[in-house]
Amino acid sequence: MLDLLFHNIGISTGSGRYDIGVKDGLIIRFEPVGAGEELPPAQETIAGEGRILLPGLVEAHIHLDKAFLTEKSPVAAGGLAEAIAVTRALKSHYTYEDISSRATRVLERSARFGVTSMRCQVEVDPIIGLQAMEATLALKEKWRDTIDLQLVVFPQEGIMQRPGTAELMEESLRMGADVVGGIPYNDCSANDHLKIVFDLAEKYGKPVDLHIDFSDNPNELNILMVADETINRGYQGRVAAGHVTSLGSVARDHALQYAEKLAEADLQIICLPATDLYLGGRQDEQAARRGLTPVKLLQAAGVNVTMGTNNIRNAFTPYGTCDPLDIALLLANTAQFGTTVELAKIMEMATSHAARALGLAQYGISVGANADLVLVQADRAEDVIIDRPPRLGVWKNGKKKSEMVVEARRF
Ligand SMILES: [Zn+2]
Known part of the structure; x- marks a missing residue:
């Protein structure tokens, strides 16, 4: 007997109707309606008319430790340097309890919006020490049945320009961090910074996830160095890079050439539109990029x-609801994805492409995949992006986590 059966349900990657069955935490049946033998009995059957089933949403890049800081300090009106400075000033006042409490608010809201996997950037440096890492490691354990959390050791203040940071990063990896982070644009040498990051990743057998090339300067292209380093070390498919906005200012023929290099290294590019749009183009006096x-x-x-x-709501981005579908709509609008095919692509970017970037196994709506599922009210797949409809239910490994969310945007 199935534990759960979705009957006559739509999916986000096509227009057909399906019967989708779950047992022992896995999807074990995925058939077009009426395709096969009689429907098996199930403990619970959910009628799918007018509804669509999504794979669990993947939050590929988020900072739990500096969420909701606009409640503590006025919003910075300037660009990236001011955002880093404003946040650094607040950081020395963080406590374990404070980090844990703000991070928990993000996790609770994310879970209700259907996030079942999340990669979190955790700051480690001599100002904050290991407090954020300790707090998020505890949350990773506490939330394991609801959201799979990957923790990135993130040296926001640089590595070489903040002596002691490299040692704290290594200690974090010994404590259980999952990914080695880096930020070559905030250090004295991007090249040496990247070498430290890749050496640590190799030593501990971890993937890499960088903040990189966050500017409008077409000559800031450390991503090419990352591509070379990735290929040289055989790290293809295991290196993610967030922002990469300067590539957007590069002339098209050169950008195409560089894109081929990024593809060869199988780099995983993570667009962060809420922050990139807010902080980018600040020097442009008109027609801001x-x-x-x-x-x-x-x-x-x-x-x-x-x-x-x-x-979520800090000097880098004074907005944020914790709903990945809000980011999907923002990206669709600003990167000009509008046709049915393009909106389906945006949906894939928020789900299966994000899962690939994070190296998630057994992900998606297919036989043998983990039953991480989100049920929404929608007639057409593209409406999931446009309407960002209420989540009628969220399941993690086949277990129901959340009932209907209507009011979640009200904090
Ligand atoms: Zn970030």
Whole structure:
């Protein structure tokens, strides 16, 4: 007997209707309606008319430790340097309890919006020490039945320009962090910074996830160095890069050439539109650039591109609801994805492409995949992006986690 059966349900990647069965935490049946033998009995059957089933949403890049900081300090009106400075000033006042409480608010809201996997950037440096890592490691354990959390060791203040940071990063990996982070634009040498990051990743057998090339300067192209390092070390498919906005200011023929290099290294590019749009183009006096990575150009070259929320209400991004579908709509609008096919692509970027970027196994709506599922009210797949409809239910490994969310946007 099945534990759960969705009968006559739509999916986000096509227009057919399906019967989808779950047992012991896995999807074990996925058939077009009326295709096969009689429907098996199930403990619970959910009628699918007018509804669509999504794979669990993947939050590919978020900062739990600096969420909701606009409640503590006025919003910075300037660009990236001011955002880093304002946040650094607040950081020395963080406590374990404070980090844990703000992070929990993000996790609770994300879970209700259908997030079942999340990669979180955790700051480690001599100002904050290991407090954020300790707090998020505890949350990773506490939330394991609801959201799979991957923790990135993130040296926001640089590595070499903040002596002691490299040692704290290594200690974090020994404590159980999952991914090695880096930020070559905020250090004295991008090249040496990247070497430290890749050396640590190799030593501990971890993937890499960088903040990189976050500017409108077409000559800031550390991503090319990352592509070389990735290929030299055989790390193809295991290196993610967030922002990569300067590539959006590069002339098209050169950008195409660079995109091929990124594809060869199988870099995973994570567009962070809420932050990129807010902080980018600040020096442009008119026709300000959108400051996004060139999503369509990269995809045309074969690069896997996904998206992330990045920040919830701080100096880098004073917005944020914790709903990945809000970010999906923002990206669709600003990167000009509008046709049915393009909106389906945006949905894939928020789900399967993000899962690939994070190296998630057994992901998606297919036989043998983990039953991480989100039920929404929608007639057409593209309406899931446009309406961002209420989540009628969220399941993690086949277990129901959340009932209907209507009011979640009200914090
Ligand atoms: Zn970030």
